[in-house]
Amino acid sequence: MSTVTLSNEKTFPCEPGVTILDSAKKHGLVLEYSCRSGRCGVCKAQVVGETEVIHHDESVLSPEEVASGHILTCCRTALSDIRLDIEDLGQFADIKSKTLPCRVDSFRRLADDVIEVVLRLPPKDPLNYLPGQYVDIIGKSGVRRSYSIANIPRQDGKLEFQVRQVKDGVMSQYWFEELASNDLLRLEGPKGTFALRNTTPTNLIFLATGTGIAPVKAILEQLIADPGLVAGKKVWVYWGGRHGQDIYLTPELGSLPIAFIPVLSRPDSSWEGRTGYVQDVLVHDEIDLADAVVYACGSEHMIHSAKEKLVTLGLPHKNFYSDAFVSSN
Ligand code: FES
Numbered sequence: 001m002s003t004v005t006l007s008n009e010k011t012f013p014c015e016p017g018v019t020i021l022d023s024a025k026k027h028g029l030v031l032e033y034s035c036r037s038g039r040c041g042v043c044k045a046q047v048v049g050e051t052e053v054i055h056h057d058e059s060v061l062s063p064e065e066v067a068s069g070h071i072l073t074c075c076r077t078a079l080s081d082i083r084l085d086i087e088d089l090g091q092f093a094d095i096k097s098k099t100l101p102c103r104v105d106s107f108r109r110l111a112d113d114v115i116e117v118v119l120r121l122p123p124k125d126p127l128n129y130l131p132g133q134y135v136d137i138i139g140k141s142g143v144r145r146s147y148s149i150a151n152i153p154r155q156d157g158k159l160e161f162q163v164r165q166v167k168d169g170v171m172s173q174y175w176f177e178e179l180a181s182n183d184l185l186r187l188e189g190p191k192g193t194f195a196l197r198n199t200t201p202t203n204l205i206f207l208a209t210g211t212g213i214a215p216v217k218a219i220l221e222q223l224i225a226d227p228g229l230v231a232g233k234k235v236w237v238y239w240g241g242r243h244g245q246d247i248y249l250t251p252e253l254g255s256l257p258i259a260f261i262p263v264l265s266r267p268d269s270s271w272e273g274r275t276g277y278v279q280d281v282l283v284h285d286e287i288d289l290a291d292a293v294v295y296a297c298g299s300e301h302m303i304h305s306a307k308e309k310l311v312t313l314g315l316p317h318k319n320f321y322s323d324a325f326v327s328s329n
Contacts, residue, residue: 002049002078008087014078019055020045021073030092032193036074040300040324042193043073049082089193091130097189099138100125104183105158111248113165114211115175116150118158119187126157127190131218132295134323135189137161137171145171148297148323149190150214152221159187162214194297194323196222199229201319203292206237207278207306210246212298213239215323217251219295224254235259236287240278240302242266279306289315297323 002014004023012027014020021043024031034042038056046069058072073084105120119137121127127135134148150160166172196219206216216237223230235258241247247262263274263281274281279302289310296303303322311317 003081004078005081005083006087007083007085010088014082017054017077019074019077020051020071020082020084023077024073024088028093029088030095030193031073031086031088033074034192034194034323035326036191037326038072038075039326040303040322041072042322042324044070045073046085047071047082050079051076051082052079089197091195091197092193095128095130095133095190097191098127099186099188100127102159102185102187104179104181104185106181107179110162111245114248115163115179117161117163117175117179119161119185120156120158123157126153127159127187129153129190130195131222132192132195132215132323133190134192134194134215135159135187136191138186138188139171139174140183140185141170143170143174144188146191148194148211148215148218150217152218152225160214162211164211192323194295194321195219196229196295197321198293198319199233201291201293202233203287203289204230204233204235205282205287205292205294206235207240207282207294207296207298207302208238209240209278209298209302210325212296212302212323212325213249213251215297216295217249220251220253220258223256223258224252227254227256230256234287236261236282236285238263238278238282240265240281240298244268244271277305278302279309282306283309283313289313293319293321295321298325300324300326 004014005011014023034040041060053075054077056075102119102121105118107117131152134146136144138144147161163175208216238261240263263278303324307320
């Protein structure tokens with residue numbers, strides 16, 4: 001059994017054959033993660049000591065990162081006592097993931113290829129989660145897919161989701177062709193560590209593409225419910241799509257001074273808003289990135305491109321939080 005020491009000197013044992021991420025969880029510590037499958041890079045950490053890949057692969061790491069001792073904690077186990085340059089996330093420690101039955105409460109079309117689905121849970125078994133987190137929804141045939149919760153915890157416990165149609169997707173066939181009110185499904189969660197964590201910098205920037213707006217919508221609802229979280233801050237929400245119909249909602253901003261900036265990469269001639277990619281429009285706006293925190297959710301391409309550009313322009317590396325939507329059919 002090896003011992004893992006974090007940068008805040010907390011330690012936990014890592015058993016052979018168990019990933020560092022899972023070992024931490026087993027011992028009550030939550031490390032940053034999103035996909036758990038080696039694809040998003042969110043669980044990256046720099047290590048001193050011996051480790052071994054036991055799940056997936058680490059191809060998302062650049063050669064420079066590998067050379068400087070970076071690993072993915074969802075892929076590796078420890079072979080010796082090791083030290084990581086990351087801390088655990090205390091605010092997630094009390095959030096327990098569970099599997100619950102749920103029923104389709106309602107659904108409606110938001111765009112040609114996006115529907116909103118509202119699920120209701122057993123009245124005595126609400127889900128304890130932080131706005132921004134996701135769950136796995138398990139369909140009738142046992143197929144499971146991850147979806148971000150699009151609302152803050154509500155009195156009635158209902159959960160909203162924004163579901164995009166995936167070509168030839170097994171779950172998409174259910175959502176877009178078979179879905180009916182009162183259908184019985186199951187969900188497992190909450191999962192992920194994408195949630196409001198660091199509000200110290202003056203500038204809070206949200207970057208979303210496609211249905212990546214869903215967890216951002218949940219976090220905005222959190223800010224509206226508790227405006228003190230952003231007192232004295234400036235907040236920007238950049239939401240990118242290709243065509244006009246991809247901007248399928250206008251988020252509630254309450255009375256908060258939040259700038260909402262929809263951006264299209266392939267607009268038609270009637271579009272009067274910003275054009276290009278969200279990360280490029282953000283760069284163009286010349287916000288002081290040295291005093292900013294960025295929450296990015298959406299395509300892997302946007303997240304990688306945004307992180308690279310923004311860090312180069314002065315955003316502190318640790319102030320970039322992301323939740324990449326890795327697609328599956
Ligand atoms: S790569 Fe490890 S959580 Fe995504």
